[in-house]
Amino acid sequence: MSEYKKITLEIVEKLKNIVGDRNVIFDDIEKLEPYSHDEIAEKSYGSMPEVVIKPETSEQIAQIMKFANKENIPVTPRGAGSGLSGGAVPIFGGICLSVEKMNKILEIDKANMVAVVEPGVITNDLNDLLTEEDLFFAGYPMSVESCYVGGNVAENAGGGRAVKYGVTGRYIIGLEVITPEGDIINLGGKIVKNVVGYDLLNLMVGSEGTLGIFTKIIIKLLPLPKEKVALLVPFKDVETAINMVPTIITNGKIIPTAIEFMDQLSFQTCYKYLNEHFPHSDAGAMLLLEVDGNSMEQLEQEYETIGDLCLENGALEVYVADNHTTQERVWRVRRNIAEAFMVYSPVQSLEDIVVPVAEIPNVLPEIDKIAKKHDVLIPCYGHAGDGNLHATVVKKPEMSMNDWYRILDNILMEMYVVTTSFGGTISGEHGIGHKRKKQMKELMEPATFELMKRIKKSFDPNNIMNPGKILD
Amino acid sequence: MKIIVTIKQVPETGNVKMDPVTGTMKRDGVESIVNPLDLYAVEEAIRLKNEFGGEIIAITMGPPKADRALREVISMGCDSGILLSNKSFAGADTWSTSYVLAQAIKKLGEYDLILCGERATDGDTGQVGPGIATWLDITFTTYVSGVKEVKENSLVIERMVETGYEILEIENPSLLTVIKEINYPRLPSLRGKQKARKLDIPVWGPEEIDVENKNLGLKGSPTRVVRISKPKVSRNGELFVCKNDQDIENAVGKMFEFLESKEII
Numbered sequence: 001m002s003e004y005k006k007i008t009l010e011i012v013e014k015l016k017n018i019v020g021d022r023n024v025i026f027d028d029i030e031k032l033e034p035y036s037h038d039e040i041a042e043k044s045y046g047s048m049p050e051v052v053i054k055p056e057t058s059e060q061i062a063q064i065m066k067f068a069n070k071e072n073i074p075v076t077p078r079g080a081g082s083g084l085s086g087g088a089v090p091i092f093g094g095i096c097l098s099v100e101k102m103n104k105i106l107e108i109d110k111a112n113m114v115a116v117v118e119p120g121v122i123t124n125d126l127n128d129l130l131t132e133e134d135l136f137f138a139g140y141p142m143s144v145e146s147c148y149v150g151g152n153v154a155e156n157a158g159g160g161r162a163v164k165y166g167v168t169g170r171y172i173i174g175l176e177v178i179t180p181e182g183d184i185i186n187l188g189g190k191i192v193k194n195v196v197g198y199d200l201l202n203l204m205v206g207s208e209g210t211l212g213i214f215t216k217i218i219i220k221l222l223p224l225p226k227e228k229v230a231l232l233v234p235f236k237d238v239e240t241a242i243n244m245v246p247t248i249i250t251n252g253k254i255i256p257t258a259i260e261f262m263d264q265l266s267f268q269t270c271y272k273y274l275n276e277h278f279p280h281s282d283a284g285a286m287l288l289l290e291v292d293g294n295s296m297e298q299l300e301q302e303y304e305t306i307g308d309l310c311l312e313n314g315a316l317e318v319y320v321a322d323n324h325t326t327q328e329r330v331w332r333v334r335r336n337i338a339e340a341f342m343v344y345s346p347v348q349s350l351e352d353i354v355v356p357v358a359e360i361p362n363v364l365p366e367i368d369k370i371a372k373k374h375d376v377l378i379p380c381y382g383h384a385g386d387g388n389l390h391a392t393v394v395k396k397p398e399m400s401m402n403d404w405y406r407i408l409d410n411i412l413m414e415m416y417v418v419t420t421s422f423g424g425t426i427s428g429e430h431g432i433g434h435k436r437k438k439q440m441k442e443l444m445e446p447a448t449f450e451l452m453k454r455i456k457k458s459f460d461p462n463n464i465m466n467p468g469k470i471l472d
Numbered sequence: 473m474k475i476i477v478t479i480k481q482v483p484e485t486g487n488v489k490m491d492p493v494t495g496t497m498k499r500d501g502v503e504s505i506v507n508p509l510d511l512y513a514v515e516e517a518i519r520l521k522n523e524f525g526g527e528i529i530a531i532t533m534g535p536p537k538a539d540r541a542l543r544e545v546i547s548m549g550c551d552s553g554i555l556l557s558n559k560s561f562a563g564a565d566t567w568s569t570s571y572v573l574a575q576a577i578k579k580l581g582e583y584d585l586i587l588c589g590e591r592a593t594d595g596d597t598g599q600v601g602p603g604i605a606t607w608l609d610i611t612f613t614t615y616v617s618g619v620k621e622v623k624e625n626s627l628v629i630e631r632m633v634e635t636g637y638e639i640l641e642i643e644n645p646s647l648l649t650v651i652k653e654i655n656y657p658r659l660p661s662l663r664g665k666q667k668a669r670k671l672d673i674p675v676w677g678p679e680e681i682d683v684e685n686k687n688l689g690l691k692g693s694p695t696r697v698v699r700i701s702k703p704k705v706s707r708n709g710e711l712f713v714c715k716n717d718q719d720i721e722n723a724v725g726k727m728f729e730f731l732e733s734k735e736i737i
Contacts, residue, residue: 278656279658300665317662318661318663319658319660319662320660320661320662321660322665323503323544324505330659
């Protein structure tokens with residue numbers, strides 16, 4: 001690993017000249033600390049930046065990258081810090097480049113159904129504004145309250161509605177990017193089709209800040225569906241619930257916006273946390289489904305078809321939430337599972353494995369075996385509709401920290417091997433960061449890994465752009 | 473057991489926007505829902521019915537679209553619904569509303585229990601439940617947190633008061649207004665939704681029930697909403713920016729003065 005230059009007072013002065021005094025944090029541990037970690041619970045993944053800068057324009061970022069590239073200083077771009085793989089953590093110190101001040105919605109172009117935004121715009125704020133125009137950005141991560149569009153693009157965030165709408169990348173049609181060498185490049189545009197040369201736009205999406213910094217993001221918008229209905233469906237066991245998932249789409253001929261899965265451990269822990277209670281709290285598993293559209297009559301038909309299918313296939317009951325209050329009540333349970341487990345035991349590893357949808361019933365018993373073998377909890381919940389499961393490894397309170405550190409790597413590797421053996425991958429939406437890079441290297445075809453390394457090298461010859469993420 | 477549940481349709485205020493100029497709610501496109509506190513009354517009725525048998529009639533007064541609120545509680549488990557809807561009822565205050573509801577309940581014949589929510593989330597008065605009982609001249613109990621025992625001609629209930637709980641035995645028929653602590657309302661089921669969609673919900677106006685016209689609507693209401701004002705938030709903070717030790721000393725001094733002036737220290 002190359003030796004990076006340490007941040008000196010002289011360097012800080014240079015940075016201040018570029019972004020202004022008020023946009024630099026240096027030598028103030030209290031103010032630097034929030035930039036040292038993301039939402040991974042485990043503190044050992046954190047690392048302090050030497051300096052935090054908050055540029056306000058593309059040109060400033062271009063100047064910074066030119067400077068950092070020349071001086072061999074690592075630069076870690078950062079959005080809201082709500083990631084779960086360490087992507088925004090400055091593991092080599094150096095500069096943490098926060099886009100928090102680049103938070104303007106530049107344009108909502110209704111004629112082209114496009115929004116142009118800066119990377120620091122909060123995704124939820126954008127959608128609030130778009131709602132007034134009856135439009136929406138269909139990328140829908142679960143951390144809607146806080147995350148930035150820039151981070152969504154960098155991680156190619158997915159979430160609860162990917163079954164129907166896909167993930168963030170589907171809606172990103174143009175980017176202005178500052179390369180690690182400080183060039184400003186424009187990829188794509190307000191166009192839907194584009195086959196000119198290699199598809200660098202989609203290479204940038206999900207690159208976790210290792211290939212460039214996005215300064216303008218062009219988003220394809222969709223008309224906002226007027227109505228939605230959620231169904232909460234308890235089943236006697238995991239298998240019956242999961243077997244329903246492909247059936248709904250193939251037999252029901254309906255693509256719901258969401259098919260979320262919660263095992264018993266997940267929803268029971270969450271009920272306790274929220275002081276919530278629904279009948280059938282002893283069910284083995286639950287599905288939370290959502291359909292959307294423009295007419296309630298059509299939705300009634302759709303949810304009846306799905307509901308009847310569920311009841312014919314072993315559902316204990318089908319609950320219907322067709323107004324905001326009841327929908328919020330059922331979605332709250334799904335959204336708060338991670339938080340609920342933090343209360344039970346804050347020591348955990350939040351995972352997001354993906355397998356082909358039809359393999360879910362085969363994978364879950366294997367994960368259960370791993371949990372029993374190592375005496376940990378692995379509640380499973382998540383986006384069953386697209387095969388993406390948050391199999392979260394949770395330390396039992398009685399286990400010692402030493403034992404936990406000793407076994408965690410093995411547990412993760414065993415889980416990843418199982419996932420891969422069923423044709424899946426180790427991360428569907430959280431990304432690799434520095435959390436999973438070791439396992440990624442081990443499980444990826446060597447030739448593919450080598451190509452990725454060369455891509456990184458060609459963009460970032462001095463390895464200063466978010467170094468140590470995805471690959472070393 | 474024959475149970476009557478009164479409900480109200482209210483605007484969904486969870487993600488409502490306020491007009492910054494007038495200070496009132498922007499009602500455009502705001503969804504109407506069953507008053508969330510009424511759902512606890514509905515749930516308690518369903519639980520009692522499931523245990524002791526009988527029937528549940530839901531009743532509401534409101535515009536024609538309040539029909540949807542009745543269908544929602546029928547899909548949870550109520551057996552039938554009655555909508556009191558007529559132009560002459562419009563603008564009624566709690567006195568006139570409870571009068572009309574009471575007259576409608578009289579038409580339903582004998583009953584054992586009337587269940588109401590604690591209050592509506594829009595009007596926030598909590599007066600309609602006790603009002604109905606007064607018109608009907610039956611016992612009422614507010615803030616009920618549990619039905620402990622169902623006897624032949626009475627109920628043993630638990631009621632939350634400031635200092636704790638009261639246990640009371642009340643003769644039938646009576647009216648209870650229930651609080652959140654009493655239960656967890658269930659969600660409507662698919663079969664319930666299907667049943668509720670097909671069910672015929674009778675609409676009653678002044679012709680169908682025995683009412684005196686002078687007691688109806690805005691004209692029959694002794695109370696008026698004269699003005700709605702936003703309470704002023706009187707909290708004021710003072711911020712001291714300290715750049716050196718002297719500043720800190722001054723700031724601490726001022727804080728002591730403040731705490732002494734409020735007789736906190």
